[in-house]
Amino acid sequence: MTRREEEGRYQMLWDCPACGAEKLLGLDHRFCPACGSPQDPELRYFPSDDDKVAVDDHPYHGADKVCPACDTPNSAASDFCEACGSPLDDAAAAKQRQRKVTAEGERFDGESGSDAKREARERKQAAKEARLREMQGVGPEPAGPPKKSFGNSKLGMACFSIIALALGIGMVFCCLSWLWSTTSDVTVQGHEWERTIQVEAYGPTTKRAWRNEVPAGARDLRCTQEKRSTKRVKDGEECKTVREDKGDGTFAQIQECKPKYRKEPVYDDRCRYTIDTWSVTRTEEAKGQGLEPRWPTVQIRGTQEREGRRNAVYRVRLLDEDGQQHTCDLSEARWRGLKPNQKIEATFGGLTGAIDCSSLSP
Ligand SMILES: [Zn+2]
Numbered sequence: 001m002t003r004r005e006e007e008g009r010y011q012m013l014w015d016c017p018a019c020g021a022e023k024l025l026g027l028d029h030r031f032c033p034a035c036g037s038p039q040d041p042e043l044r045y046f047p048s049d050d051d052k053v054a055v056d057d058h059p060y061h062g063a064d065k066v067c068p069a070c071d072t073p074n075s076a077a078s079d080f081c082e083a084c085g086s087p088l089d090d091a092a093a094a095k096q097r098q099r100k101v102t103a104e105g106e107r108f109d110g111e112s113g114s115d116a117k118r119e120a121r122e123r124k125q126a127a128k129e130a131r132l133r134e135m136q137g138v139g140p141e142p143a144g145p146p147k148k149s150f151g152n153s154k155l156g157m158a159c160f161s162i163i164a165l166a167l168g169i170g171m172v173f174c175c176l177s178w179l180w181s182t183t184s185d186v187t188v189q190g191h192e193w194e195r196t197i198q199v200e201a202y203g204p205t206t207k208r209a210w211r212n213e214v215p216a217g218a219r220d221l222r223c224t225q226e227k228r229s230t231k232r233v234k235d236g237e238e239c240k241t242v243r244e245d246k247g248d249g250t251f252a253q254i255q256e257c258k259p260k261y262r263k264e265p266v267y268d269d270r271c272r273y274t275i276d277t278w279s280v281t282r283t284e285e286a287k288g289q290g291l292e293p294r295w296p297t298v299q300i301r302g303t304q305e306r307e308g309r310r311n312a313v314y315r316v317r318l319l320d321e322d323g324q325q326h327t328c329d330l331s332e333a334r335w336r337g338l339k340p341n342q343k344i345e346a347t348f349g350g351l352t353g354a355i356d357c358s359s360l361s362p
């Protein structure tokens with residue numbers, strides 16, 4: 001996804017801590033030209049665009065080896081320290097500065113020796129803390145299960161609190177409504193029923209669909225362009241300039257580019273069409289009181305009509321002990337199971353006072 005292109009190699013800079021000479025070159029000045037002090041690779045810094053000194057045809061062997069005897073940085077290709085002659089077999093690689101990023105077209109102001117010092121200090125501090133944590137981890141603590149539990153992290157604590165709070169509120173609410181819900185007798189006052197049958201007719205109907213979804217047999221298509229979806233379209237690149245410390249007194253300036261996208265609407269034909277199909281034209285209804293429901297009579301006119309969906313509602317009217325009326329819609333079997341003037345037990349919601357129709361029991 002990301003395109004990387006190296007634009008050039010340049011020298012890092014360093015300031016001589018002994019004599020104060022500034023902007024010495026990371027690759028050319030391994031020793032201070034004024035006083036001869038060795039370079040500290042950790043204190044190299046990135047120059048501004050104006051101070052950049054290009055490096056041509058410099059073979060890169062890797063980050064410098066720091067002499068374990070005298071701390072002088074040596075090319076990764078050398079076997080012995082050029083300052084003191086010590087072997088470099090166990091030499092550590094020079095620390096590299098963190099990469100610097102600027103937006104495309106923006107100038108880089110450069111750094112100073114103090115930026116490098118601050119970063120070195122922070123790195124040492126972080127390393128010290130990591131060592132300390134490691135020591136505590138394998139210290140005299142009992143070797144029980146790892147203590148890094150969910151509850152240790154701040155996020156974990158926050159999650160835990162929220163869950164506990166939600167559970168608490170839920171339980172309180174549940175308990176209250178359970179405590180406040182009451183049970184009392186109700187009397188069946190009467191039965192009501194309502195039954196419907198839809199009547200469908202075959203004939204022309206107007207419908208809408210995307211052109212590719214218009215069914216066979218459709219006619220009189222009238223289509224207009226409408227937005228159907230969106231798509232991601234590549235829209236150039238977003239670039240930034242990255243400076244990477246190579247650890248040998250040089251840095252690489254790299255252009256990193258990522259593709260950019262924008263959303264674009266996708267249009268398609270939205271069509272209105274006519275098609276012959278079955279559709280509901282009217283609903284026949286029958287309703288009444290008592291326990292003898294019947295279906296409405298349906299007059300079918302010729303072959304262009306047919307019966308469609310059937311629907312039924314069975315309702316009881318109930319009177320509670322306070323003289324309040326309630327209604328419950330039930331299944332046909334439960335509805336038939338209740339007799340007029342029968343006394344049954346019902347539960348009423350504590351918070352709402354509404355009857356719980358699923359609670360009716362003889
Ligand atoms: Zn010096």
Ligand SMILES: [Zn+2]
Pocket residue numbers: 067068069070071072081082083084085086
């Ligand atoms: Zn040395």
